[in-house]
Amino acid sequence: MENMKRFVWLILLLTASAGAFAQAGRAGAKPMHTVAKGVYEPFFRTAATLPVPVAAFRLDEYAVTNAEFIEFVKQNPAWRRSRVNRLFADKNYLLHWATDTTLAPANAPLLQAPVVSVSWFAAQAYAKWQGKRLPTVAEWELAGNGTPRHIRFHSLTDYILDWYKRPNPKVLPPVRSTYVNQYGLYDMHGLIWEWTFDFNSFVGSTDSRGNTTDEVQAFCAAGAVNVKDKTDYAGFMRYGYRGSLKGNFCIQNLGFRCAKSI
Amino acid sequence: MRLPTDFSRARTGLLATALSASVLLFSCQEAGKDKAADTTAVDLNAPLTGTVTAELTDAPLVPKPLTYNTPKKVMVELEVIEKVMKISDDTEYTFWTFGGKVPGKFIRVRVGDLVDFTLKNAPDSKVVHNIDLHAVNGPGGGAEATNVAPGQSANFQFRVLQPGLFVYHCATGPVGMHIANGMYGLILVEPAEGLPKVDREFYLMQGDFYTKGKFEAQGLQPFDEEKAIKEQADYVLFNGRVRSTTGKNALQANVGENVRLFVGNGGPNLVSSFHAIGEIFDKVYMEGGSAVNHNVQTTLIPAGGSSVVEMSLQVPGVLNLVDHSIYRAFNKGAIAQIKVSGAENPAVFKRSK
Amino acid sequence: MKQLPLLAAAFLLLAGCNPSPEETGKAAPGPSVAAAPAQPVSGLSSESVYQLPDTFQTQNRQPFLLPELAGKPTVLAMVFTNCGYACPRLTDDMKAIETKLAASAGQVNYALVSFDVARDTAEQLKRYATEKNLGNNWVLLHGSDEAVRTLSVLLNVPYEKTEDGNFSHANKIIVLDQNGVPRFHQEGLGTNPEATISQINALLR
Numbered sequence: 001m002e003n004m005k006r007f008v009w010l011i012l013l014l015t016a017s018a019g020a021f022a023q024a025g026r027a028g029a030k031p032m033h034t035v036a037k038g039v040y041e042p043f044f045r046t047a048a049t050l051p052v053p054v055a056a057f058r059l060d061e062y063a064v065t066n067a068e069f070i071e072f073v074k075q076n077p078a079w080r081r082s083r084v085n086r087l088f089a090d091k092n093y094l095l096h097w098a099t100d101t102t103l104a105p106a107n108a109p110l111l112q113a114p115v116v117s118v119s120w121f122a123a124q125a126y127a128k129w130q131g132k133r134l135p136t137v138a139e140w141e142l143a144g145n146g147t148p149r150h151i152r153f154h155s156l157t158d159y160i161l162d163w164y165k166r167p168n169p170k171v172l173p174p175v176r177s178t179y180v181n182q183y184g185l186y187d188m189h190g191l192i193w194e195w196t197f198d199f200n201s202f203v204g205s206t207d208s209r210g211n212t213t214d215e216v217q218a219f220c221a222a223g224a225v226n227v228k229d230k231t232d233y234a235g236f237m238r239y240g241y242r243g244s245l246k247g248n249f250c251i252q253n254l255g256f257r258c259a260k261s262i
Numbered sequence: 263m264r265l266p267t268d269f270s271r272a273r274t275g276l277l278a279t280a281l282s283a284s285v286l287l288f289s290c291q292e293a294g295k296d297k298a299a300d301t302t303a304v305d306l307n308a309p310l311t312g313t314v315t316a317e318l319t320d321a322p323l324v325p326k327p328l329t330y331n332t333p334k335k336v337m338v339e340l341e342v343i344e345k346v347m348k349i350s351d352d353t354e355y356t357f358w359t360f361g362g363k364v365p366g367k368f369i370r371v372r373v374g375d376l377v378d379f380t381l382k383n384a385p386d387s388k389v390v391h392n393i394d395l396h397a398v399n400g401p402g403g404g405a406e407a408t409n410v411a412p413g414q415s416a417n418f419q420f421r422v423l424q425p426g427l428f429v430y431h432c433a434t435g436p437v438g439m440h441i442a443n444g445m446y447g448l449i450l451v452e453p454a455e456g457l458p459k460v461d462r463e464f465y466l467m468q469g470d471f472y473t474k475g476k477f478e479a480q481g482l483q484p485f486d487e488e489k490a491i492k493e494q495a496d497y498v499l500f501n502g503r504v505r506s507t508t509g510k511n512a513l514q515a516n517v518g519e520n521v522r523l524f525v526g527n528g529g530p531n532l533v534s535s536f537h538a539i540g541e542i543f544d545k546v547y548m549e550g551g552s553a554v555n556h557n558v559q560t561t562l563i564p565a566g567g568s569s570v571v572e573m574s575l576q577v578p579g580v581l582n583l584v585d586h587s588i589y590r591a592f593n594k595g596a597i598a599q600i601k602v603s604g605a606e607n608p609a610v611f612k613r614s615k
Numbered sequence: 616m617k618q619l620p621l622l623a624a625a626f627l628l629l630a631g632c633n634p635s636p637e638e639t640g641k642a643a644p645g646p647s648v649a650a651a652p653a654q655p656v657s658g659l660s661s662e663s664v665y666q667l668p669d670t671f672q673t674q675n676r677q678p679f680l681l682p683e684l685a686g687k688p689t690v691l692a693m694v695f696t697n698c699g700y701a702c703p704r705l706t707d708d709m710k711a712i713e714t715k716l717a718a719s720a721g722q723v724n725y726a727l728v729s730f731d732v733a734r735d736t737a738e739q740l741k742r743y744a745t746e747k748n749l750g751n752n753w754v755l756l757h758g759s760d761e762a763v764r765t766l767s768v769l770l771n772v773p774y775e776k777t778e779d780g781n782f783s784h785a786n787k788i789i790v791l792d793q794n795g796v797p798r799f800h801q802e803g804l805g806t807n808p809e810a811t812i813s814q815i816n817a818l819l820r
Contacts, residue, residue: 050778085661087769092385092413120768124761133761165356165484167344168386200768201775233487236435237389244390244411247768251412252385 029130030068032058032260033184035146040138043235044202054138060257062175062186063114063194064126066103069094070111072126074101079122088121092250112174114192114255120247123195123256132258134197137242139259144188146181156189160234163190168253189234193241195256202243301399301423303454304374310335316377318367321501322513324463324524325370328452333374340367341382342391342410342432342445346482349471349497350504350595354482357502358391358432358443364502365467365528366430366447371397373425373454378417379404385413390434395420396566397428397449405433425453427550427568429526438530442472442490444502446528448568453552460572461519466598467526468534468563468585469502470495477594478504493531498590500583500598507583507598515575517604522572523583526550529565535586536563538573538600545572560586575602576610659685664769665795669762671728674740674755681795684754688818689724689791690811693763693772695731695782696743704804705786706747712788712808712815713750719819725753730767730774730782732760770797790814 037056073079073094080100081093095117098104103111118126120134127133135143145156153159159179178190245254311332317325318338343362349355360366371377381393381404390411394403398420401407407418431437432445448467472490473483477497489496500507507513515521527534537560546555550568555561563569575581581600584591591597659665665681673679690709694702709725716723729735735743740755749755758766767774774784790799790811799814 052778085666087662087664087666121765124765161487162484164388166388167346167356168388198764198775200764200771200773202773233436233439240390240409240435241411244409244414246771247765249411249414251414253388253412 031061031184033061034058034262035139035143035183035185038142040142043141043232043239052138054136054142056262057135057139058260058262059135059139059143059183059185060132060259061184063192063255063257064123065112065175066097066115067111069115069118069126070101070103072129076125076129079125084122086248088248089119090248090250092117092252093119093122095250096252109174110172113172114175114187116172116192116252116255117250118195118255119250120195120199120245122250124197126256127258130258132260134195134256135259136198137196137201140194140196141238143181143183143185146183146185146188148179148181151179157232157234160189160237164234164237172253193238193251193254195254196242199242199245200247202239304333304421304423306421308333310376313337316369316371318361318369319465320361320363320367321365321465321467322507324368324450324465327456327459327463328370328372330372331454331456333372333376335376335378336371337378337380338369338371339380339382340393341384342387343384344387344389348503349473349483349499350478352480353473353475353478353504355471355473356443356482356484358389358440358445360393360430360432360445360447364444364446364469365465365526366445368447368465368524369430369449370452371422371449372452372456373422375422376419377422378419379408380415380417381408381410382415383410383412387412391432391440391445392416392434393430394433395428395430395449397422397424397426397430397451399423402433403430409434422451425451425552427451427524427526427547427570429528429566429568431528431566436487438490439485439487441528441530442470442485444469444471444528446526448524448526450524457522460522462513462515463522463524464513464600465524466500466507466583467502467528468498468500468532468536468596469528470530470532471497471499473497490530495532495590495594498532498585498594498596500596504595509599512580512599512601515600515602517575517578517602517607520544520572520574521600522570524568524570525563526568527563527565531565532585532587532590533565534563534596535560536569536571537561537584537586538571539582539584540577540579541573541575541581543571544574546570575600575604577607578602578604660794660796662797663795664766664791664797667762667765667769669758669765671756671758671762672737673757674737674744676737679754679756684724684726684791685795686793687722687724688793688815689726689795690815691726691728691770691789691791692787693728693730693767693770693774693784695729695784696735696739697731697781701784701786701804703747705788706749708801708805708808709788710747710749712811713752715808715812716815719816721752722819723752723815725749726756727753728756728758728763728766730763730776730784732758732763734780771800790818792818 035057038054040052040054077083081097082100084093123134173191176186178187180186181188311334313335315337319325340360342360344356344358346354347357357364383391390409392405392408392410394405396403398404400420404418408416410416428449428451430447430449432440434440446469448465472486473496474486475483525536543558543561544556546558546561547570548555550570561569561571579602581602583598585596665685667681671679690712692705692709694705713725729740735757737757740757744753744755770789772785772787774782776782786804788801788811789797792798799811801808801811
């Protein structure tokens with residue numbers, strides 16, 4: 001019993017000191033930008049769905065890179081590829097890495113590319129380690145809807161669809177290689193897909209054509225689910241993608257960036 | 263006397279009408295009975311007699327006719343692959359495929375089989391896919407059970423209750439785009455007694471395509487959703503490519519042979535007026551179902567539907583298979599060919615000197 | 616006292632995420648506390664959802680770790696007590712399962728976890744338990760936003776908070792084995808519980 005008490009104290013101490021590190025670590029931290037408060041219009045909606053106000057928040061300027069994630073697994077060995085629990089990351093976890101903590105020399109350019117093949121649990125753990133969190137769907141969509149600054153497209157949807165229409169590149173380009181939007185955020189579209197905190201908030205049939213089962217029985221939602229804008233093909237794809245995910249999935253075009261409340 | 267005669271004629275007429283009406287009713291009831299019989303003919307409690315892995319083929323090939331005649335568990339695995347391929351000689355397109363080609367792999371099963379279906383999505387896919395097989399009695403035709411993220415797979419089982427030639431396709435939103443990119447194929451459910459033997463079987467599937475550039479504009483052409491919504495196709499193709507099945511790629515057959523074509527129409531938009539120039543379809547399994555029509559010149563194939571047509575070949579030469587909405591054939595690519603070899607048959611056709 | 620080994624296991628877990636001595640040369644940028652344990656908790660199957668390290672609170676205001684459910688099969692649903700339609704029925708469906716398992720009373724846990732982090736306090740959960748006449752083998756859990764979301768991810772129960780403060784959610788009753796591994800789920804409302812019952816009975820054998 002005495003031992004147990006001592007053990008608990010040790011843990012508390014460790015946790016407290018780690019908290020201190022967190023403060024120190026944030027000095028050279030990667031840039032974040034403020035996304036002003038706004039309104040999120042859910043893509044799938046029922047008659048009862050209302051627009052969701054989103055409070056201002058901070059979001060990483062670019063996605064977490066391989067280099068950054070290497071640092072994370074070095075400091076958190078439990079999240080190394082060879083040791084991670086399958087419940088929290090499937091067999092494709094960090095599949096593109098040469099070892100537990102390195103990329104193959106030939107893959108050096110990937111150091112500055114977004115880390116992909118990471119699970120939601122791993123992304124959550126990373127964010128927590130940084131003293132941050134994953135953005136919610138509402139936050140991510142609000143940020144993602146930001147107007148591009150320099151490059152001109154017919155429309156943002158056109159730009160996104162153009163990305164969907166191209167196969168994945170052989171080598172994933174580095175972060176900040178696509179476009180920057182009004183908030184100063186890079187690559188919100190056109191580079192990778194990104195995890196969100198509540199990615200599993202899509203309630204309804206995954207069959208996009210609507211009710212083939214009794215929705216009210218299987219889901220507690222007010223009747224038929226409709227789509228905000230049937231021509232928003234890009235929206236369809238994003239929501240469909242999220243709807244297909246499970247927390248331990250590791251996919252080679254799915255990464256993440258972190259958020260923070262203000 | 264005239265009146266009674268007229269009256270009796272009228273009565274006969276009435277009787278005839280009544281008779282034909284009752285025949286009609288009777289045949290309707292028969293059809294109704296048949297329908298009920300089809301879905302209940304399969305004894306769901308009977309044990310399956312083994313497990314086989316389905317032979318899957320790319321068009322124009324068709325898996326061999328099935329040799330077993332008791333229900334089996336049939337393993338089917340399809341992988342969704344997104345890839346750039348030629349849509350014409352100098353034009354490329356990012357196709358989304360079931361198995362690497364357009365149309366998707368041909369699946370052949372027998373009524374009563376239990377299909378164990380696994381859908382994989384290739385790890386380097388960009389988007390999510392699923393599958394709706396029209397041969398399925400169940401939610402979304404399997405779509406709800408198979409929403410698969412890249413690098414993942416999903417499995418479901420279904421019992422094949424009704425014979426016919428069925429389309430399968432991707433039903434992930436936006437469904438139109440997935441189909442327009444080539445995500446369709448055919449699954450044949452043979453009736454219990456099998457299909458009558460023929461000399462050759464082929465697989466053709468029509469689809470319409472929408473590109474930013476016009477027909478055969480060079481380079482990699484992206485999908486054009488505006489044109490798709492307006493149903494203004496740039497390409498109407500058999501087997502996913504201009505000249506996929508013409509010239510040196512034409513289907514081969516001989517005079518005197520019986521040829522069966524399994525023809526599907528993936529759409530997404532256009533209905534096909536399927537026609538063989540210089541032949542008459544001896545038999546048409548209308549809309550891929552059980553009713554057989556004879557001596558047909560042109561048969562309609564709905565988008566998301568199919569037809570099985572059979573022809574006996576009497577005369578050598580090149581048979582052009584077209585969508586007889588004829589601009590599609592000559593301006594948008596909707597031509598396939600059968601090269602019929604053999605001796606001339608002047609008794610059937612002779613050119614005057 | 617019974618809970619101590621479990622607590623210890625949870626702490627060990629946290630400790631496991633701390634940098635090992637040879638890797639602490641560089642300044643750590645943050646607390647080495649992972650949101651979820653990356654490695655199996657000793658004694659639990661690697662597929663056990665009881666590896667979720669968060670502490671919940673029961674309807675009796677007691678702190679509660681999921682491994683406390685281990686040792687018996689558990690029937691679990693995620694609900695919120697303000698739910699006007701589905702959740703009371705989901706709870707009734709669980710009670711129906713309990714009734715059918717009367718012969719095995721005391722050998723099965725029944726757990727409700729609330730989506731409604733803001734409103735479903737221990738007091739509210741207690742009220743709900745009383746109202747629905749839920750016995751001693753029922754535990755109603757309140758947790759942090761993150762803990763509830765993580766559990767929903769592990770159990771594949773999608774849910775969304777709507778702007779009116781309510782929740783859209785999947786209706787699922789989940790059967791967990793003695794180790795906290797999900798073995799079966801009953802989908803929908805008023806579903807015939809026969810399959811669920813036989814799953815639980817199989818676990819009890």
